[in-house]
Amino acid sequence: MSNPITLPASLALASLVLAGCATSQAPQQAAATPTAPAPALAASASSAPVVSEGRSINLADIDRSVSPCEDFYQFSGGNWLKNNPLPSYATRWGPRSLLNDRTQLLLRQILEEAAANRGAVKGSNLQKVGDFYAAAMDTAAIEKAGIAPLKPELSRIAAIKDLKGLQEEIARQKMLQTDAFFRAGVDVDEKKSTQYTVSMYQGGLTLPDRDYYFKQDARTEGIRAAYRTYLTNMLALLGDDQATARKNAATIERIETRLAKASRTRVELRDPQANYNKLTVAELQKRYPTLNPQRLLAALQLGAAQEVVIGQPAFFDEVDKVLKTEPLADLKTYLRWHMARSVSQTLPAAFVNENFRYNQALTGAKQQLTRWKRTLAATDNYLGEAFGQLYVDKAFSPAAKQKALDMVANIKESMAEHIQTNTWMSAPTKAEALKKLNALRVKIGYPDKWKDYSALNISRESFLRNVLAAREWEYRQEVKKYGGPIDRNEWGMTPPTINAYYNPPMNEIVFPAGYLQPPFFDPEADDAVNYGAIGGVMGHEMTHGFDDQGRQYDAAGNLRDWWTTADGAEFTKRAAVVGRQYDAFSPLDSVHVNGKLTMGENLADFAGLTIVYGALQKQLQKQYGSNPRPVIDGFTPEQRFFLSWAQLRRSNIRPEALRQQILTDPHSPDQYRTIGPLMNMPQFYQAFGCQPGQKMVRPDDDRAKIW
Template sequence: MTNTNSLLPWGTAALLALAGCASTQTAPTATAPPAASTETVASIKGVGIDPKDTDPSVSPCEDFFQFSGGNWLKNNPIPGYASSWGPRNLLNDRTQAMLRQILEEAAANTAAPKGTNLQKVGDFYASGMDSVALEKAGLTYLQPELKRIAAIKDLKSLHATLARQQMLGTGAFFRAGVGPDRKNSTVYAVNLNQGGLGMPDRDYYLKDDARSTTIRTAYITYMTNTFRLMGDSEAAAKQKAQAVLALEKRLAQASKTRVELRDPQANYNKMSVADFQRQYPNVGLPVLLTANGLGAAKEVIVGQPAFFQELSAVMKATPLADAKTYLTWQLVSSVPSALPKAYSDEAFRFAQVQSGARQQPVRWKRMLSATDATLGEAFGQLYVDKAFSPEAKQKALDMVTNIRASMAEHIQTNTWMSDATKQEALKKLNALRVKIGYPDVWKDYSALSISRESYLQNVLAARQWNYAQNVKKYGGPIDRNEWGMTPPTINAYYNPPMNEIVFPAGYLQPPFFDPNADDAVNYGAIGGVIGHEITHGFDDQGRQYDSQGNLRDWWTPADAAEFTKRAAVVGRQYDAFSPLDSVYVNGKLTMGENLADFAGLTVVYGALQKQLDKQYGAGKRPVIDGFTPEQRFFLSWAQLRRQNIRPQALRQQILTDPHSPGQYRTIGPLMNMPQFYEAFGCQEGQKMVRSESERAKIW
């Protein structure tokens, strides 16, 4: 998952007290708030927006990204260990400080009862921090897996070893797992999807532009140096690297693009296991299913049939020696932090070329992330006890209620949608499940054995446990208590087959959410995220799922055509954004996130207006730090998307990330909102104002 709120596809600072003292500070804006729209009351000092972060030398109506955070951007350069920097990173640093304390206390507690979550969390982290033991162990704990690969002697034994690799989560050849059947969301299905690539995107294998060539060269170097660390000569290591690259290039050529992967109907192809075996006989699916506890499955959902057609040909044509080299690479490159330092250093050098980061994150940060990813809910229980109050949860739930009501009103008053489609949309909205903070039912880690003997052993054991947990779902009832993120995660998501929005406790902290801030700040920050996630259910992907999470067309043809026409306007707007010379945002790749930003912000603005009228009376508004609530709402939206980013990371984001860069997430929706123009007194002809004929409007 990316480090931004997302659609999940089938993905602590002390609180400041609000002071009641009067303030004579004037707004550092180029345009005074319009007197016609509000009756202002006494100006006070607020929480959540720091006027010193703004750049008053820039008009909010010309470049709101710079106006809202220009001084913040100037005063917050990117640290050497990061590829980008924004408020989320600052919150992450504060959260990590608390999490580190929890982990170090757990690691120091060697008397924790065996089998308890406290023992497992402490031992996992302690084993990961024991760099002396890692150096001493070398590849010792990986040898059993390496020997399994080395023992492959024919296609049949290759299939058996591939089944093992799937269980270990190495990413070899393709991805397989159990999830809700997207056309019958009351049952689980086995899903098979393209995979097997060591670089972030298929295009890096296929394009010959300077950026792709540089990354490809760095990848070959990474592989060559890693094979040398494993004992190969320079010549043998280079030969192996080229063999892996050639195999992965064939997989890349058969892989769908990221834009093509956004079409849920095209990526749903149900067939019997027998048909799969007839069409793709060399993949060895029956062997994999039987070996991994899914022998009862009679059907599978194939994401990309053309990929598996090519994969079957690759597995038959590739010399066994090259296939073994590829599996070895996939295994070793999946666990660099669990091997001696030289291995993780090589992995970081390759990551540097992609992201531009100058320093590797210190080990405790990497091990904190690994513990969260591996034992997230055991770890998360310890975190929630310290960081998340019932009052904060209730306030967030109240905001969700208000924003959902605003979305219902937008659906009901929609001018281009038929009554039949509106009724289905309202049905879906009413069925939406909301999860805030942490799971109602925590994961049971009792079957997972963790010790201080070997970090690598712990990592592999955890992967097998996780795979077994996933497989165990098959044939059982849908688990609607399950979470796709851990409690400390600073993120959120919408899950179409479950029709649910999920907000971990880590997200519900300043500056995203502050119980002591005024409503305008909270609605612009976490409210914007809530609106974003709710409207993911109605974006170009999410709208294809019904109220029960089934992939079913519930739109009239005319309404679907009108939606597509309106969404295309958004796509064209983002296609025109260019953050670097000759680099443009991909409006099709980012369509879902852009639509969620557009609709979400409009819906939340409506919810805020009702909240303000309820609190202050119709038309009456306070001025806080010199800003009206409407201005603070848009400033709060913008401050969360402030971002300094290295050019290398920006190029990679545009190629691989369905989210637009922060500056365009800030200004893109606002350029289409008359409410924004009114708040800052913007006029036709200014850069932040689109003419009425150019504006995009969905909801």
């Protein structure tokens, strides 16, 4: 997994669909007549027009030795899984991986052309993108410079003599986004969404989750051993002798373990009410005197703030104790580590290789991504909209944007009908739900107003200095928002990103241009395929506004309970059925999906697919009326809809990466994202003629029924 872009903290609840999986389309297979009898519904539709070789699902990928009613994941893509082993550089491989590879070829062309253009107007986006990429690709210059570009920051840390200097360095590292100790920034106020607030949130760990510091199983012990080696070797590269490096590594682990122990779990972090704790600066100053929030805010150019939202007060209690009780030299060691770790990809190859060896232990990766792919990701991360403008000019048409908007409108109409006809929700709650749905903002493709990078200076002199400059510029742009009106044009993803999200405080769903291309969105494919593919994503994001987290925000994006007590209790009871179902899924020996951690994504998959199925029926009715609907490649529209959903979620994944996903990712493994919703849907049973007793058919008393 490449480093994701930094999203505002207000997107902490947002869905990142199939997060972290870079992917793409399998090569288009030639359509062929099915070699086994088509499932029941298609076989019975003898009066329907039959079409072959349409742009539909990939027939050669289907494993017809398996019944769709026994294991739809294997049926829909078993041959693809067998014929597409993981490349050595990947930890997960699926259709999005292939799309990502294809997209990267265009992005690489854009970047290489920009880098070759030495005559670009100074200060233009073209100059900045070209120079950033060129500096990052100049490995000879990076090796020659060594750690010299980092020395001003390391010297600043070394020069700390007292608590005041320590506090100033913590503020400096907040600006440079190193994640030392905690995260801080400006976000939409979740209980007053018409204004911005300052927020502070737990952080400060190197390992991917607090539990890695405490679990005693052999797998986790192995990862901690790799972590200690990583710390020691990186510190040696920074100039420590071996004995000092080992001593300093132990210091960092000790401090991080203290922070981990005070951190909330991933499941606890899913409670937005518990993570909203607004305190006055005077209250903060009294509670955290060693951290000295008043001085910290002034150094962060947020001295005007009178209140701060603290995500996890008990965590900051421990931060204050750490700053008070740990020796100054040890705190400097910790800050030095996080400064260097955060920019390791910009340093010479020895640092990059150590970073990769550590990630190998976490994910099982066999080979590092090539330099240009890593550099491309960095350019997208730090100059996302400057780069994105160049991409959109080549890759995204107004017609594609309009068709996507039309699909969203149809899905939104289906969602409204499901709310209105809901049998367990009371009229007052329905009215509020419809109000929220009607207020939902939809962003497609790219921003209406692009970011202005004029104040950011980028040159060909140093990759590392460019990264630090971009981070500081980004922080200063964020701080400027405080006290001003809400910027509703802001995007949390860049245009080439193959992903989407829902943002609760803004009540918006966002679909970058990178996602709106085959196989997820194909203007030439039939509606059943598009609705099962990108339509499923649209429904997923839309219904995030009504999952166990999203439902806690009202139409204006405020964290406010708008449900009647009875309706809230009924929703919780029905959602718990989904939680129990996913708790039972086990992709590896002794490893089970965490139904509470994945609850929001599972509900969005199930509810979204149900809503989108209704939208497809509306679209088919408009198109065909009472006439027979066409069978394409032996499958009815309903069957193609479910096949399209499933074929875009197939993936091969390394066991190490799968274990990490289950521990840290709110998304369930792909096979359960495929079959989990369908096992609850009578529409699926009908489409494939499934009968009670078959594995894809849940007994009525074990079936989730929400929308």
